[in-house]
Structures are given as structure tokens and as C-alpha cells.
Amino acid sequence: MDFIVNNWYIIVAILAALAVAGAVAYRYFKLPSTEQLAKVREWLLYAVTEAERELGGGTGKLKLRQVYDLFVTRFPWLAKIVSFELFSGLVDDALDEMREMLKSNTAVKALVEGKPAE
Template identity: 55%
Template sequence: MMWLVENWVILVVGIAGVAIGVSVVYDFSKLPTQKQVKTVKEWLLYACIQAEKELGGGTGQLKLRYVWDLFIARFPYLTKVVSFELFSRWVDMALVEMRMLLTQNKAIQEVVKGEAV
């Protein structure tokens, strides 16, 4: 018993270290898998098309915020592990694909523009 009284600091630091270690391992296990990332990136293409349809051209930051809000609603668990900067890069990749689809696919142009092109 006397040992506990004399070394309580070591015991508290040890317990805190174990708790931090468990927390780090748990957080790492929650990171998105490659399949989850692929699903999110495919969904982002849809969300970017929706944002383009709703908000039109020349509203880049507003569309980014619109897609972020859709992302939070659709994937609330991923918002804890995906930074806004990473999300923004994913959106940029989806926008490149969307622009390519808009130039090549008349049906998508009609969905976005709302009229026959």
C-alpha cells in the first residue's frame, strides 16, 4: 500500500499512456478504407452535378460549401476523419470529371442546364 502512495504519479501516467494508445489505435481503425474512399468519390461526382444544376456557373465557393453540406448529411461519420482540405481536393477531382462528362454527354448537359442543348 505504501508503494502506491509513493508512486501514484507513475501509475496515473501509465494509465494515461495506455488510454492514449488505445485511443490512437481506435481512431486509426475508423479511417476510411479504399472502398469507402472510392464510394465517396463517386458520390462526389453526383453531388457536384447537383450543385452545378442548383447554383449554376460562377459560384465556385458557394458550390463547394453546398457539396460539403451534402457530404455532412450523407457521410456524418467521415467528417470526423476527412479534413476539409482533403475533401476540397476530392471535389476538385470530381469537378474535372464532371466537366469532361458535360462536354461529352448530352444527357448530362440536359440534366444540368435543364433544357435540350
């Protein structure tokens, strides 16, 4: 009982964090599957852009591995469902979208290349 009295604020903080995590998970799973997939695709675009910025060109397999590792960390439940081949196809789609963004958006190109935006 002394533990609870002495550490009540920690217990309340943990309960609040669990409540917030539960609410976020509930909102995500409540979305239709097409919206869930759209969220994953948006995240993949971010992940491949970061991998491109960190590793540069000519490192395709390393970038794929890095993005997959991030995916498994971010979406562990989805990684059990999605095959690596399907994931690789989704990454290819995200890479195509990133390349289009690099052509049309100088700010994104500057971010990836590590240069100041013009």
C-alpha cells in the first residue's frame, strides 16, 4: 500500500499514457482498410525519403532493408500480415512518388540532398 501512496503520480501517468495509446489505436482500427493503407503509404513515402537522404543513390537494397526495419518497428502487427514481396512493391510505389516529388518540389529535393532550400 505504501508503494501506491508514494508513487501514485507514476501510476496515474502510466494509466493516462495507456488511455491515450488505446484511443489512438481505436481511431486507427476504426478507419476503413483503404484509409489504413493510405496512412501506411504516406508513412512509406516519408520512410523512403529519409532513407534516400541518409544513404543516397545507388544503395537500393540497403534502403529497402532500412525501410523494412523501420516498418517492422512502426507496424509490428502489420509486418506479420504483409509479405516482404508485397512490402517491396509498396516501397517501389513510394519511391516512384518520391522521384516525382523530387522533380517538382525544390524543397524536398534540397532536403534529400542535404542542401539549403532555394
